[in-house]
Amino acid sequence: MSDATFLEYVVFFSAAVMILGGAIGVITMRNPVHAALGLVLTLFGVAVQFVAQDAQFLAAVQVIVYAGAIVVLFLFVIMLLGVDESLDLSIEPIPIQRPLAAVLGIGLVGLVGAAIIRARDALSINPGTGVATARDTGDNDANIRQLATNLYGDHVFAFQLTSVLLIVAVVGTVLLTRKWPRGTEDTESSDA
Amino acid sequence: MIAAIEPTWYLLLAALLFGIGAFGLLVRRNPLIMFMCIELMLNAANLTFVALATRLDDINGQTAVFFVLVVAAAEVVVGLGIIVSILRRRPGATADDLAELKG
Secondary structure, three states: OOOOOHHHHHHHHHHHHHHHHHHHHHHHOOOHHHHHHHHHHHHHHHHHHHOOOOOOOHHHHHHHHHHHHHHHHHHHHHHHHHOOOOOOOOOOOOOOOOHHHHHHHHHHHHHHHHHHHHHOOOOOOOOEEOOHHHHHHHHHHHHHHHHHHHHHHOOOHHHHHHHHHHHHHHHHHHHHHOOOOOOOOOOOOOOO | OOOOOHHHHHHHHHHHHHHHHHHHHHHOOOOOHHHHHHHHHHHHHHHHHHHHHHHOEHHHHHHHHHHHHHHHHHHHHHHHHHHHHHHOOOOOOOOOOHHHHHH
């Protein structure tokens, strides 16, 4: 295992601070718009970690799809519904909800963390497909080329099924949010 | 090729991110913020996939992230559709108010 350089540690820990700071922002901000901005910070941090692990194409997709499309969708809904005012976080409807959730969250992280640390030597390199990187092969498109071969070769059936999933999601959303005029099947006057 | 930083660090970071997301999902009552917490947990899973793809030298881990992305997009679209239709009928509803839906 090669030693990490100082710069790589700087990149890792700054991105980790971005990720965790954004995540804490999501769960503590009163205003939903600020929470969405915290989510953007987390997503960019994850994209940085992808680049650091030679998954450049996934980093680009992460920024475009998550930070671009999904967060914009969140902000669009927040603005559409006009719920961009501060929420009162001091109300706790179920009395021991927060301590219980804290215990559960810390317990979850503790258990998974213990498993990860115990398994650090057990994780051995298996003869997998191999990950081609620009660093190793000298081909700048190595990552995207290998991903394309894998996605459209080994996983082409699952890829086709995702298109079905997306169609179902779009049709379902149209059905859910459409304002049906009362007492008639005619849908012309809908503005949803 | 093994990334210079040990994958254990990435996995621990992903575990922390998942824990924060799970905690937020349990304590927040605004359905929109609960959805954002689900996104946090999905991102933790993505980070784990990429870290293990590098560690185990297998590109299938990176391909799995694509499918997670597609499912996340579909889930957000349907979920926000449900939230819009609920909040349009009763503005300011929280997750607790939705308990009235049970029959």
